[in-house]
Amino acid sequence: MHRLAFFDAEVWLGKPVGFPLAQESSRDVLVSALAALGITECCYSHWSGHSVSAQEGNRALLAEARDAGPRFHAIWTGLPLFPAEDGPLPGRSETPGSVCGVRLFPRTHNFPLSDWVVGGLCEWLISQRLPLLIWHEETGWDSLRALAVTFPGLTIVVETQVRKVFYHLRPLFALMKDCPNVLLETSNLTGIDSVAFAVHAFGAERLLFGSFLPANDPLAAMGMIADADMEEEEKRLVAGGNLRRLIEGRAR
Amino acid sequence: MSGAFIVDAHLHTGEHGPFFAPESGGRRLRSLMDRLAIERAILAGSWAALTRGGEAALADMRREHEESGGRIRYLGVFDPREAMESLRLLEKAKGWPGFQGIKLHPSFHRTPAEDPSYERAWSFAADNGLTILAHSWSPSEYNPVQALSLPSRYEGHVRRHPEVRFVMAHCGGRGSGRAEALRMAGTHPRVFLDLAGDIFCFHLLETLRNAVPEDRILFGSDYPWLDPRANISRVLLADVPDSWKRKVLRDNAIRAFALEERLS
Numbered sequence: 283m284h285r286l287a288f289f290d291a292e293v294w295l296g297k298p299v300g301f302p303l304a305q306e307s308s309r310d311v312l313v314s315a316l317a318a319l320g321i322t323e324c325c326y327s328h329w330s331g332h333s334v335s336a337q338e339g340n341r342a343l344l345a346e347a348r349d350a351g352p353r354f355h356a357i358w359t360g361l362p363l364f365p366a367e368d369g370p371l372p373g374r375s376e377t378p379g380s381v382c383g384v385r386l387f388p389r390t391h392n393f394p395l396s397d398w399v400v401g402g403l404c405e406w407l408i409s410q411r412l413p414l415l416i417w418h419e420e421t422g423w424d425s426l427r428a429l430a431v432t433f434p435g436l437t438i439v440v441e442t443q444v445r446k447v448f449y450h451l452r453p454l455f456a457l458m459k460d461c462p463n464v465l466l467e468t469s470n471l472t473g474i475d476s477v478a479f480a481v482h483a484f485g486a487e488r489l490l491f492g493s494f495l496p497a498n499d500p501l502a503a504m505g506m507i508a509d510a511d512m513e514e515e516e517k518r519l520v521a522g523g524n525l526r527r528l529i530e531g532r533a534r
Numbered sequence: 535m536s537g538a539f540i541v542d543a544h545l546h547t548g549e550h551g552p553f554f555a556p557e558s559g560g561r562r563l564r565s566l567m568d569r570l571a572i573e574r575a576i577l578a579g580s581w582a583a584l585t586r587g588g589e590a591a592l593a594d595m596r597r598e599h600e601e602s603g604g605r606i607r608y609l610g611v612f613d614p615r616e617a618m619e620s621l622r623l624l625e626k627a628k629g630w631p632g633f634q635g636i637k638l639h640p641s642f643h644r645t646p647a648e649d650p651s652y653e654r655a656w657s658f659a660a661d662n663g664l665t666i667l668a669h670s671w672s673p674s675e676y677n678p679v680q681a682l683s684l685p686s687r688y689e690g691h692v693r694r695h696p697e698v699r700f701v702m703a704h705c706g707g708r709g710s711g712r713a714e715a716l717r718m719a720g721t722h723p724r725v726f727l728d729l730a731g732d733i734f735c736f737h738l739l740e741t742l743r744n745a746v747p748e749d750r751i752l753f754g755s756d757y758p759w760l761d762p763r764a765n766i767s768r769v770l771l772a773d774v775p776d777s778w779k780r781k782v783l784r785d786n787a788i789r790a791f792a793l794e795e796r797l798s
Contacts, residue, residue, distance in 0.1 A: 302672075302709045303735050315736070319771075374723075377635075409727040445676065446732060448759065472732060472764040474555045474757060498734040504769020509570075 283508050284320035289522030290500070292441065292469045292492025295346065296329035296339075300444055304497040309346055312495055314356075319500055321493075323353040323522070325382055325529075331359030332387050337369030344370060347380045355382035355529060362393055363402035373406040382529045383439065385415040388425075395425040397432045404433045411531045413437040413465070419445050423453040430461035437463055437528065442470035443494055452521060458484045468520065469494035469503045477520065478510040486516035487521065490525045538573035541787035542762060544667065544703055544730035544754030547598055548581035554627050557726040558758035560606070567605065570762055573784075575792060576665050576754075578703075579637040592623050599632030602676035606633040607791070609667055612658075613643050614651035623655055626745040628662050634791050635665035635699075639684040642669070647687035647708050656695045665791045667728075670702040672709030680707065685714035699724045700751065701790050704731040705742070719746040726790040729765055729782070730754030739782070748778055752787045 293312055296306040305339075309326070316324060326346070331339020334358035343356040351354075358381050360372045367374070372384045384407060388395045395416070397404070407414055416426070418440055430438050438461075439455065447454065447470045458464050458480070469479055469492040480489055491507060493500035507520050547560050569576060577598060583591035595608035610627050612620045627633045636655050640647040647668065659666050671680040685706045692700055705727045706707070706715030712771060719725045727750055742751050753769055755762035769782055788794055 301735075303712060338796050346639050455554070470732070472733075472734075472760050473553065474558060474759075474761045476761065479556055494734075496736050499736045499738060499768050501768045502734045502764040505763045505771075506761060509763045509767070 286508060286521035287523075288319070288321045288491055288504060289441065289525045290316060290321050290324035290493045290495070291328040291439070291467050291490045291525050292443070292494045293324045294329055294496065295326055296342065297331055297333075298497050299333045301497040307496045309350070309354075315495060316493075321500065321502065322327050323526075325355045325357050325426040325525070327357045327359075327385060331385070332390055336361050336371060336391065337367070340370040344378065347378055350380065351427070353381070356380050357383045357385050360384040360403055361391065365408065372412070373403050377410070381412070381471070383413045383415050387417070387420050389420045395421040395429055399431060401432075404429070404436050404518055408433065408435045413439050413507055413528060415439040415441055415467070416491065417443050418447055418450055418454065419442045423450075423457060427457050427461060430457070430464050434463055437465060439465045439490060440465055440466040441492070445472060448473035448476070453509050455466050455480065455483065458488060464488075465524070467492040469498055472502060472506055475511075477506045478512050481510070481512050481516050481520065486512070486519040487524055490528075491521050538567070538571045538572070540572045540753065540783045541793070542567070542572050542575040542757070542764070543701065543754050543787040543790065544578050544728045544738060545575050545757040545762075546579060546581060546584070546759065547577060547595075550581045550758065553759070555758040560601055563606070563665040563757060564602055565764060566757070570766060572762065573605065574717045574793065576634060576667070577606050579609060579611045579639070581634060583611045584637070584639060584642055587611060587616060589622065589623060589626075589658070592627055596627070596630050596632060604632060606692050607793070609635045609637040610654070611637045611639070612655040614649060614655075615643060615777045617651050617654050624655075624658055624669060625644040628664070634793075635659065635667060638666060638668040640669065640687070641671070641679040644679065644682065646682045647684070648690055652691060656698060659698045660695045663792065665699040665701060667701040667703060670704055670711060670715060671707035672711030674707075674709075685711050685718055692718065692725060696722065696724065699726065699790050699792065701726040701728055702757045703754070704733055705729065705738075708733055708735060708775060710744060715741075716745045719750045726734050726750050726752055726786065728754035729769070730756040730760075732760060734764070734768075739774050743774050748781060749786050751782050752790055753783045
């Protein structure tokens with residue numbers, strides 16, 4: 283596994299919601315768990331950004347960022363830029379350099395994923411070279427496709443959490459076929475041959491490894507990549523190469 | 535060990551309407567078994583057998599067994615809403631090669647697991663030395679029929695038929711059903727739990743090893759709902775002794791399904 287240099291796009295701080303058997307873990311505990319599997323770099327998010335408010339989650343990430351080190355990158359939670367709201371929000375306040383992406387929860391935070399609502403934020407993300415991340419269940423496939431078509435310069439990472447994505451592979455793969463700016467995070471992409479299928483159909487550069495630690499065991503998603511019917515270079519891209527390139531784009 | 539040695543204690547075959555699977559038949563399954571060192575597998579109902587039932591579906595599973603050279607064994611599906619017809623088919627299949635037991639799925643069949651209509655299946659298993667594999671899960675906000683398959687709902691049947699080897703699929707799911715499943719495996723000597731499905735909880739193997747007797751956990755993939763690689767990786771790389779990994783990947787399933795006994 284170590285040879286693939288995994289870089290985890292999906293590590294979560296705070297109290298997990300909807301996973302009663304998962305335990306809240308400190309960053310140090312999670313980092314140790316990842317290191318034991320050879321994962322030395324990750325993007326981390328905070329459950330409060332989903333379950334409390336975008337601002338609360340971002341504040342928690344700001345506190346974590348103070349001593350996080352250069353191999354740990356934050357994913358903030360966003361809201362529409364208008365009407366303006368107080369607090370640490372992408373596009374509204376200064377965004378630290380450690381932020382490597384912005385996630386929206388349209389369903390939970392009660393707004394449609396439509397350009398007339400989130401268009402301003404999308405323009406800002408493009409200007410900052412930041413990707414937009416979204417759980418597949420937080421919006422509808424038509425809305426997601428419309429946004430991807432309207433903003434071809436925006437990188438959209440569809441995340442395979444928090445419910446079973448294998449029920450939705452038909453629209454998901456159709457979306458990826460139509461929209462080259464859509465990438466796919468793989469923590470729950472565990473349907474039969476799903477990783478290899480997506481790589482062969484859309485190219486290895488379209489997938490990003492994620493673990494969804496601590497709710498999920500990283501080994502499930504790692505095994506799907508390490509033992510897939512793919513070339514070694516394709517595995518390296520999915521395991522971490524693509525995410526590194528995405529973050530380097532932000533740094534430039 | 536070298537060569538194929540794993541027993542996949544819970545998988546399916548057939549074209550599944552609810553989700554995309556590029557290829558999910560017996561040929562692809564056999565190819566994956568070869569690729570992943572899976573020596574034998576328990577076909578816990580084809581999709582047609584689980585949803586439509588009938589003699590043709592049962593015969594198709596027998597054909598899968600024969601085409602696999604005996605590596606794939608199969609379970610007959612008991613639908614309590616069609617109890618007499620299900621029993622007739624089980625009676626027919628019990629002498630067939632590769633027939634290994636009975637699959638129950640209270641959530642699919644919209645009948646709670648404790649319902650008396652299942653008694654015929656439990657008695658049939660007891661009378662014929664068969665294993666029962668049953669779906670189990672936790673209460674789910676977005677899939678309320680899972681409540682029909684809570685582990686504790688099976689306990690009355692288990693008490694009435696302690697001789698039946700009973701495998702609870704999915705270890706009771708990802709919520710409160712887990713504790714019930716563990717309690718039952720700790721209480722009843724012939725209750726087993728399988729790892730099939732997306733119970734991808736962090737450190738699951740390590741947790742289970744400390745919670746139940748070491749001969750009760752079975753590896754299962756739930757193919758083609760899920761790729762066997764997801765769960766095989768978790769067992770092979772878990773922080774548990776190799777001797778227990780072997781039990782999970784092979785020995786416990788042989789015992790739970792009496793594979794050697796029924797083979798001979």
